[in-house]
Amino acid sequence: MTATVAPPPAKVPEPKAPRRPSRVAELLRNLMTPWTLIVIGCSVVVIYLTVIPLWFLFQGTFAGENGPTLDGFRRALGTGSDMWGMLGNTLVFGVTSTIFSIAIATPLAYVLVRTDAPFKPLFFAASLIPLIIPGVLYTPAWIFLADRDIGVLNQLIFEPIFGEALLNVYGMPGMIWVHGLHNSPIAFLFMVAGFRAMDPSLEESALVSGASRLRIMKRITVPLMRPALVASGLLLVVQGIESFEVPALLGLQNGVYVLTSRIYLATHQYPIDYAAAGALALILLGIAALAAAFSAWLVRDARHYQTITGKAFRPRPIELGRARKWVGTGIIGYFIIAAVLPLLVLVYASLLSYYRPPSMDVFSTMSLDAFREVLAMSTVESAVKNTLILGIATATIVMALCAIVAWGVARTKVPGRNGLDILTLTPLVIPGLVLGLALLFVYLRVPLPIYGTLWIMLISFITQHLPYGMRFSMAAVGQVGQELEESALVSGASRAQTFRRILMPLMSAGLFAGWVYILIHTLRSLSTIILLYSPGRETISVLIFSAVQNGDYTVVAAIGVLLMLLLLVLVAGAYKVGVKYGLAKDE
Amino acid sequence: MHTYTTSGLRVCARIVALLLPVVLVLACGGPVSQPVPDGSAEQSNSVYDEIAALSGQERTDRLVELARQEGELNLYGTGSLEAQGDAFSDKYGIKVNFYEGDTDTVASKIIQEAQAGKHSADVFNGGATLMEELDGNQLLGTYESEFRDGVPDIGKSDRWTGYYRQPLVVLYNLDQVDPAELPSDVLGFADPKWAGKISMELGDYDWYMTLVQYYEGQGLSREDIDAKFTAMAKNAKVIDGHSEQAGLLAAGQFGVAVSAYTLHAARFRDQGAPVTFGGTDGNPTVQPVPMRYEGIALMAQAPHPAAATLFLDFVLGPEGSQLTLDQGQLPAAPMANDPLANDTIVLIDNDEYVKNGDKWAAAYDAILRSADR
Numbered sequence: 001m002t003a004t005v006a007p008p009p010a011k012v013p014e015p016k017a018p019r020r021p022s023r024v025a026e027l028l029r030n031l032m033t034p035w036t037l038i039v040i041g042c043s044v045v046v047i048y049l050t051v052i053p054l055w056f057l058f059q060g061t062f063a064g065e066n067g068p069t070l071d072g073f074r075r076a077l078g079t080g081s082d083m084w085g086m087l088g089n090t091l092v093f094g095v096t097s098t099i100f101s102i103a104i105a106t107p108l109a110y111v112l113v114r115t116d117a118p119f120k121p122l123f124f125a126a127s128l129i130p131l132i133i134p135g136v137l138y139t140p141a142w143i144f145l146a147d148r149d150i151g152v153l154n155q156l157i158f159e160p161i162f163g164e165a166l167l168n169v170y171g172m173p174g175m176i177w178v179h180g181l182h183n184s185p186i187a188f189l190f191m192v193a194g195f196r197a198m199d200p201s202l203e204e205s206a207l208v209s210g211a212s213r214l215r216i217m218k219r220i221t222v223p224l225m226r227p228a229l230v231a232s233g234l235l236l237v238v239q240g241i242e243s244f245e246v247p248a249l250l251g252l253q254n255g256v257y258v259l260t261s262r263i264y265l266a267t268h269q270y271p272i273d274y275a276a277a278g279a280l281a282l283i284l285l286g287i288a289a290l291a292a293a294f295s296a297w298l299v300r301d302a303r304h305y306q307t308i309t310g311k312a313f314r315p316r317p318i319e320l321g322r323a324r325k326w327v328g329t330g331i332i333g334y335f336i337i338a339a340v341l342p343l344l345v346l347v348y349a350s351l352l353s354y355y356r357p358p359s360m361d362v363f364s365t366m367s368l369d370a371f372r373e374v375l376a377m378s379t380v381e382s383a384v385k386n387t388l389i390l391g392i393a394t395a396t397i398v399m400a401l402c403a404i405v406a407w408g409v410a411r412t413k414v415p416g417r418n419g420l421d422i423l424t425l426t427p428l429v430i431p432g433l434v435l436g437l438a439l440l441f442v443y444l445r446v447p448l449p450i451y452g453t454l455w456i457m458l459i460s461f462i463t464q465h466l467p468y469g470m471r472f473s474m475a476a477v478g479q480v481g482q483e484l485e486e487s488a489l490v491s492g493a494s495r496a497q498t499f500r501r502i503l504m505p506l507m508s509a510g511l512f513a514g515w516v517y518i519l520i521h522t523l524r525s526l527s528t529i530i531l532l533y534s535p536g537r538e539t540i541s542v543l544i545f546s547a548v549q550n551g552d553y554t555v556v557a558a559i560g561v562l563l564m565l566l567l568l569v570l571v572a573g574a575y576k577v578g579v580k581y582g583l584a585k586d587e
Numbered sequence: 588m589h590t591y592t593t594s595g596l597r598v599c600a601r602i603v604a605l606l607l608p609v610v611l612v613l614a615c616g617g618p619v620s621q622p623v624p625d626g627s628a629e630q631s632n633s634v635y636d637e638i639a640a641l642s643g644q645e646r647t648d649r650l651v652e653l654a655r656q657e658g659e660l661n662l663y664g665t666g667s668l669e670a671q672g673d674a675f676s677d678k679y680g681i682k683v684n685f686y687e688g689d690t691d692t693v694a695s696k697i698i699q700e701a702q703a704g705k706h707s708a709d710v711f712n713g714g715a716t717l718m719e720e721l722d723g724n725q726l727l728g729t730y731e732s733e734f735r736d737g738v739p740d741i742g743k744s745d746r747w748t749g750y751y752r753q754p755l756v757v758l759y760n761l762d763q764v765d766p767a768e769l770p771s772d773v774l775g776f777a778d779p780k781w782a783g784k785i786s787m788e789l790g791d792y793d794w795y796m797t798l799v800q801y802y803e804g805q806g807l808s809r810e811d812i813d814a815k816f817t818a819m820a821k822n823a824k825v826i827d828g829h830s831e832q833a834g835l836l837a838a839g840q841f842g843v844a845v846s847a848y849t850l851h852a853a854r855f856r857d858q859g860a861p862v863t864f865g866g867t868d869g870n871p872t873v874q875p876v877p878m879r880y881e882g883i884a885l886m887a888q889a890p891h892p893a894a895a896t897l898f899l900d901f902v903l904g905p906e907g908s909q910l911t912l913d914q915g916q917l918p919a920a921p922m923a924n925d926p927l928a929n930d931t932i933v934l935i936d937n938d939e940y941v942k943n944g945d946k947w948a949a950a951y952d953a954i955l956r957s958a959d960r
Contacts, residue, residue, distance in 0.1 A: 075945075082956065140831075140834075143835070143840070144838070147840055149839065149840055149841075150835075150838050150839050150840050248789070248827040249826075249827070249831070252789060252824075252825040252826065252827060252955075253824040253825055253826070255825075255956065255958065257956060264789070264790075264827070265790075265948060265949075265952055267691075268691075268790045268948075269790075269792060269944055269945055269948035271720070271941075271944065271945075272691060272695075273945065353858040353859055354834070354837050354838075354855055354858040354859070354860045355834060355837065355838045356837065356838050356839060356860070357838070357839065365859070433692065433695075436692075437695060437699065440696065440699045440700075441699060441703075444699060444700060444702075444703030444705055445703050451705070452707075530687075530688040530689070530692055531688070531692055531695070531696055533686075534684075534686065535661075535684035535685055535686065536684075542687070545687075545688070546666050546669075546687055548828075548830055548831075549665070549666055549687075549830060550666075550830065550854070551829075551830035551833050551834055551850075551851050551854055551855070552854075553830075553834045
């Protein structure tokens with residue numbers, strides 16, 4: 001097949017140009033290569049997806065009856081609203097929970113990828129459990145574990161032993177604990193991908209040269225992981241400052257307010273104050289842009305972090321020796337705290353008629369009624385189907401799109417590429433309601449049969465998950481040495497071939513991690529879906545929403561348990577396929 | 588040049604191959620590309636006019652006939668009509684499509700659709716403020732029936748009809764609170780002895796507004812009232828969401844929720860939780876009780892106008908009212924042995940809320956925030 005299309009080996013002489021070639025023509029010829037067109041095409045798609053809601057946000061914020069106005073900002077920052085206090089809380093929450101997530105996830109990922117630690121097969125799927133539990137359940141699970149009055153841990157462990165309830169899940173420390181634990185899988189996925197792509201010989205040579213393990217960690221390992229650290233840090237910080245679930249449940253009770261509480265106020269009053277909500281979202285956007293610029297500066301010397309180079313390497317697991325049992329204990333401890341305890345609470349809650357702390361009386365009333373109720377819902381079958389279609393489609397499209405765009409941002413010198421990078425972060429801070437309204441506005445008017453179908457939901461999901469796809473892709477591109485591409489090009493491969501044959505396989509660990517994350521995250525997205533879905537096109541999050549509305553927490557818990565089983569099967573299956581197609585194995 | 592082209596094509600082919608299954612599934616996955624139905628004013632009005640001229644059995648028969656021809660009903664609202672929708676569907680064989688969400692979200696969606704010239708909603712259910720907003724956009728149709736006549740005037744407006752009463756009651760957990768200790772008056776929760784035992788809801792601006800108006804009517808100054816609310820907020824755990832609040836109340840995290848829904852009282856009582864607001868079960872009801880009507884309305888350009896009218900008849904009629912009651916809601920028309928018969932009911936002033944809702948929201952928010960817990 002290649003024979004028919006391959007160029008003849010003989011050199012075709014260039015036709016003599018009668019006059020000087022026009023520079024425009026030359027530029028055009030450079031631009032017209034298929035690869036350039038693909039990169040430009042993908043970038044245009046990303047710009048299209050992000051600019052529409054952004055334009056809506058700006059318009060809603062600044063448009064007044066008599067031309068542009070700053071009234072939205074005035075109302076948002078209005079007198080007596082304690083802006084600085086809220087801003088401070090927002091930043092403390094976002095940054096500290098990020099540090100916490102990364103501090104837990106990095107050693108875990110290192111141990112999984114680089115050592116002979118025990119329990120590895122359990123590891124990958126189990127590490128995702130906190131991610132799979134929807135926030136609407138994970139936070140209440142922690143209330144049921146560590147509330148002073150009704151918390152199981154306080155009642156069963158701390159009160160009998162210490163005489164008082166020592167755990168208190170409310171306030172800033174509790175918020176950081178719960179949010180940090182819940183999101184540690186994001187950092188974990190980044191770090192696993194990063195460590196897999198790292199040449200251990202660098203550490204080995206340091207070891208041979210007499211450096212201590214700690215010193216190696218400090219001078220070699222952590223610096224080399226900078227792209228993954230920075231990418232996950234950026235994502236987590238931005239996600240932290242825009243999240244409301246944890247601050248709403250754990251902060252409000254202690255009077256800890258964050259900026260998103262004010263967005264809540266603006267969108268829950270009558271009439272909805274889009275301008276004030278937009279102004280606050282733009283402030284968040286400003287913080288996100290600063291964070292993005294800072295993170296770009298942190299990894300400015302791209303070549304320093306390229307650990308996948310022309311030199312072949314074979315990761316050899318470090319033998320832990322006597323430390324092995326301590327590491328094993330640590331791993332088990334993490335899973336008990338981050339996954340097993342919340343999961344047990346969930347299973348426990350799903351067996352009750354309404355949630356209450358455990359007692360003999362409670363155990364005698366347990367039943368499977370909540371599961372029966374879920375399975376009897378008329379919409380459950382189509383909801384599972386729609387959720388899976390949307391989740392798989394979103395994860396695949398976003399990762400394909402972002403891998404290409406990330407190449408453009410990381411490897412070219414095109415002006416504006418950093419702006420594109422920041423643009424992909426914006427969906428994270430745009431309130432879901434604004435994104436939904438923007439999509440409604442556009443697709444109600446374009447003459448395409450998209451409105452009222454899964455397509456519009458897919459478009460909203462793709463938009464919302466661009467920030468994740470882009471971060472995972474940027475981290476993955478950042479570790480692949482440019483010389484590999486350069487040698488492929490020198491050997492006559494095209495850019496497209498290089499991307500497909502060299503870069504994609506080398507990025508596969510990072511891309512797969514992003515794919516898994518997005519697939520799981522789509523299950524939790526609700527705010528825009530509630531505007532865009534139509535009957536027959538419900539997703540699982542819509543079912544959860546209506547159960548929450550009704551106060552049926554045991555049903556919500558049952559949905560959560562079933563969801564977890566479904567996702568574990570799915571992720572395990574995807575992982576198997578991934579291993580078959582060259583994804584590095586852990587064993 | 589050739590290599591560029593072929594490998595570029597191959598990458599394109601790869602991407603297409605990757606996306607093709609997704610596209611196929613989306614395209615062929617059954618209901619995905621079904622068009623959204625669209626109503627017109629003439630069509631709806633002709634049906635509404637025809638029905639308005641009829642009464643009694645004749646009206647019902649004609650409605651059923653026309654509604655069956657239409658075959659479907661698109662119900663936009665909060666989801667509190669699910670049971671009624673299912674029963675309606677069973678009775679008449681008409682398919683009911685639910686578009687559920689926060690009422691604000693659903694109302695925004697209807698307005699967006701209408702502004703783009705798309706009219707797919709038949710019936711909307713939600714609060715008075717949103718009803719007025721939709722009416723202001725000329726989106727609501729006129730509904731008249733004997734069932735609507737049974738709803739008191741304060742529970743309806745020209746174009747919407749209240750179908751249940753939504754009192755904001757003090758809900759309490761009998762395991763945590765001795766009913767004899769409860770204050771008779773809601774401001775009694777400002778007493779420091781309730782510290783940590785009560786809960787307030789983050790967004791109950793109209794509850795706050797109504798109580799302020801009520802106590803001002805009783806001769807208290809705004810400063811005194813707000814001082815009481817601030818003291819109450821100091822005692823309170825602030826929760827976002829009524830169902831979350833009710834769930835934690837049932838679990839025993841606190842003993843009292845000061846502005847709760849009767850729906851949750853009924854739901855948790857049915858599940859065996861020791862939760863009540865008083866009413867007919869012999870326990871005291873804390874006074875006064877702010878109340879609003881949750882309304883239901885026809886859309887002016889409903890794609891299924893007869894089904895919509897028949898559905899309103901059903902919801903407001905005896906069968907629907909019973910279902911409403913079974914859900915733990917109080918039907919709009921007063922009942923025999925009404926649980927609110929002996930209470931001081933204060934109707935939430937909708938006009939004031941539409942006019943100054945943002946100010947009331949900011950004031951309530953400042954009170955919750957100022958409380959140094």
